[in-house]
Amino acid sequence: MKITILGAGAWGTALAINLASRHQVVLWGRNADAMHEAATLRENKSYLPGFPFPESLVVSSDFNAAAEHCNSAASDGLLIVATSVTGLRPMMQKLKGRPVPNVVWLCKGFEEDTGLLPHQVVQEILGKNIPCGVLSGPSFAQEVAGGLPCALTVASTFPVLCERVIGAIHSNTIRVYSTDDVIGVEVGGAVKNILAIATGIVDGLQLGLNARAALITRGLVEITRLGTALGGRAETFGGLTGMGDLILTCTGDLSRNRRVGLGLAQGKSLDTIVSELGHVAEGVRCAQAVRALAARYKVEMPITNAVAGVLFDGDSPRAMVTRLLARDPRQEAL
Numbered sequence: 171m172k173i174t175i176l177g178a179g180a181w182g183t184a185l186a187i188n189l190a191s192r193h194q195v196v197l198w199g200r201n202a203d204a205m206h207e208a209a210t211l212r213e214n215k216s217y218l219p220g221f222p223f224p225e226s227l228v229v230s231s232d233f234n235a236a237a238e239h240c241n242s243a244a245s246d247g248l249l250i251v252a253t254s255v256t257g258l259r260p261m262m263q264k265l266k267g268r269p270v271p272n273v274v275w276l277c278k279g280f281e282e283d284t285g286l287l288p289h290q291v292v293q294e295i296l297g298k299n300i301p302c303g304v305l306s307g308p309s310f311a312q313e314v315a316g317g318l319p320c321a322l323t324v325a326s327t328f329p330v331l332c333e334r335v336i337g338a339i340h341s342n343t344i345r346v347y348s349t350d351d352v353i354g355v356e357v358g359g360a361v362k363n364i365l366a367i368a369t370g371i372v373d374g375l376q377l378g379l380n381a382r383a384a385l386i387t388r389g390l391v392e393i394t395r396l397g398t399a400l401g402g403r404a405e406t407f408g409g410l411t412g413m414g415d416l417i418l419t420c421t422g423d424l425s426r427n428r429r430v431g432l433g434l435a436q437g438k439s440l441d442t443i444v445s446e447l448g449h450v451a452e453g454v455r456c457a458q459a460v461r462a463l464a465a466r467y468k469v470e471m472p473i474t475n476a477v478a479g480v481l482f483d484g485d486s487p488r489a490m491v492t493r494l495l496a497r498d499p500r501q502e503a504l
Contacts, residue, residue, distance in 0.1 A: 173189055173193050173248045173249075174239045174247075175195065176236065176237075177252030177253040177276075178197055178198065178199030178205065178214060178217065179253075179449070180312075181252055182197065183217055184221070184312070184314040185276070185339075187223060189338065190224040191224055191226070192341065194226070195226070196235075196236050196239045197230070198231065200231065209229040218315055221316065241270065241271075247272060249270055250274050251276065252276045255277045255282075255452060255455070258281070259295065270300060272302070273296070273301070273302040274305050278306060278363060278452055279359075279363065279455060279456040279459075280463070282455050287360070288356055289352050289356060301326070303326025303331045304359075305322055305323070306323055306358070307323045307411050308321070310418070310424040310425075314344070319345075320345075322344060322345070322347070322410065323355055323410045324347075324348050325350065325351055325352045327352065335348075349409075351402055351403045354403050354406030357393065357396060358393055358397065358402075360456050360460070361393045362420070364457045364474050365385070365389035365416060365477075366427035367430050369386060369389075369431060370425075371431040371432075372435075372491065373431070373435070374431060377491065382421075386420050389420070390407060390413055390416055392470075392471045392472075392473055396460065400463075427454075429443070430451045430454060431487075435487050440481060457477055460474050460478075476493060476494055
């Protein structure tokens with residue numbers, strides 16, 4: 171299969187490395203110098219050092235050639251958009267008017283200014299008739315690039331798109347499930363990043379494993395509340411893109427969002443933490459949008475609101491925890 175991956179960050183690069191042994195893969199990045207270096211060294215030293223490229227992987231900064239690679243085989247081509255949520259709209263604008271019959275995106279979050287989910291951004295620009303969907307689930311880029319096993323979910327209202335993604339990605343190291351609950355999958359992938367920041371704060375303050383377990387569990391409740399309010403199905407949040415991704419992002423040391431929380435607990439400024447990461451931590455950008463959505467839909471999300479207070483309102487991490495613990499007792503329910 172001819173596959174083009176637009177976006178040469180850690181996740182796009184990891185997927186390109188994994189797929190290149192089985193398909194004709196082009197990895198595109200917008201920085202010509204960085205892509206020339208990656209092509210020469212056969213490694214993405216900026217975003218995924220230590221993982222050499224297969225000989226068959228083509229690296230390019232030529233957008234037209236990269237887009238044409240998968241479109242020239244429209245019957246079996248696949249276009250994977252591996253930008254951040256912030257970069258999704260500009261990428262869709264670049265694709266508008268092109269023959270892009272099969273599109274899947276990897277980003278997780280809400281668009282900061284509009285509060286839109288990724289599929290809403292895509293439909294706004296490309297329309298609702300192009301087979302498209304989201305690929306999500308618990309997956310660290312380093313492990314996928316290293317060939318370690320994982321399981322993902324592709325969500326689309328187009329069965330042909332799900333079949334295309336499963337045919338391309340399902341292998342002896344990646345198991346791919348499918349669903350038509352696009353909203354549920356996208357909400358799970360977005361909100362878990364905010365909760366990973368909260369878990370990092372709790373762990374950074376050394377509040378113990380009991381506190382971590384309580385936060386993750388009640389965090390899943392918040393994901394489910396918002397997701398169902400927006401039209402997702404409750405059962406989706408007990409799966410890979412809900413509970414699975416939440417557990418991984420909250421507990422895994424490779425999680426950027428968790429590291430944001432750890433840094434905040436240490437008293438570091440947000441600017442310092444982001445600079446040290448050198449990568450996008452989607453939970454930071456997502457927190458403001460989710461807080462606004464929760465208020466608009468009258469969804470109770472105390473953990474999310476507390477994290478937003480630390481990130482944007484000057485609240486201290488310890489005050490965040492105190493405020494959560496001071497809430498009135500109640501029956502356990504969604």
